[in-house]
């Protein structure tokens with residue numbers, strides 16, 4: 001199997017077959033315990049494996065468990081059962097502190113609503129993950145990564161001085177700055193106009209193609225999904241199918257069969 005090497009490759013240890021992410025029988029139920037008649041099984045026995053250096057879209061109807069899948073895979077939430085492995089290392093299990101440390105080293109996350117800190121500059125927002133991980137914060141690094149996302153001249157700006165698309169590009173720079181193995185993005189283009197969305201999708205694609213990252217992106221939009229190498233379809237907390245080399249038309253067609261007839265972003 002093709003394996004990327006050097007700086008551009010995943011930062012993980014050798015010997016796991018180029019696999020960046022593995023979920024084994026991951027389940028998550030909300031509202032179990034007392035009043036269990038209200039329990040919702042958000043993830044039901046999900047098993048998947050993603051190779052390093054791939055771009056995967058996750059699609060499915062509202063409430064099908066997409067966000068829960070990302071949160072569990074990213075170590076932002078814990079599954080009730082099952083295993084999550086990043087770079088061949090088990091992430092689930094261990095203490096909260098160990099999980100946080102692992103996540104800061106291996107995982108990047110991009111949210112629909114950017115989640116930038118309003119009091120920090122663009123450069124400070126970008127390098128925050130380095131600071132949190134106790135790593136060297138180097139202004140040249142901020143300059144380099146912000147230039148990559150087209151914001152090399154905005155280092156001293158505050159988030160409120162930027163457009164939505166620019167804010168999301170800062171969020172992508174922040175997700176890239178630690179050179180994580182896997183970047184998760186939950187509806188990263190959901191709040192953006194078509195053109196800004198395209199910029200964001202191209203950056204995610206570049207992170208994969210040029211820098212060897214692994215990207216997993218939830219989206220409602222067949223056009224956004226067509227930027228990925230493959231699409232995983234989720235329904236009722238279960239994986240129901242996969243499409244490789246997706247086109248927007250083929251994805252839209254498949255979604256119709258999943259029963260998702262709501263417009264993008266709803």
Ligand SMILES: Nc1ncnc2c1ncn2[C@@H]1O[C@H](COP(=O)(O)OP(=O)(O)O)[C@@H](O)[C@H]1O
Pocket residue numbers: 030031040041042060061062063064065066067068069
């Ligand atoms: N914190 C929570 N508490 C209770 N139920 C939740 C919580 N988060 C999600 N759910 C439920 O779990 C299911 C999956 O939600 P989610 O993962 O957000 O789906 P999606 O992102 O596909 O819309 C839904 O039925 C949702 O209502």
Ligand SMILES: [Mg+2]
Pocket residue numbers: 066067068
């Ligand atoms: Mg969601």
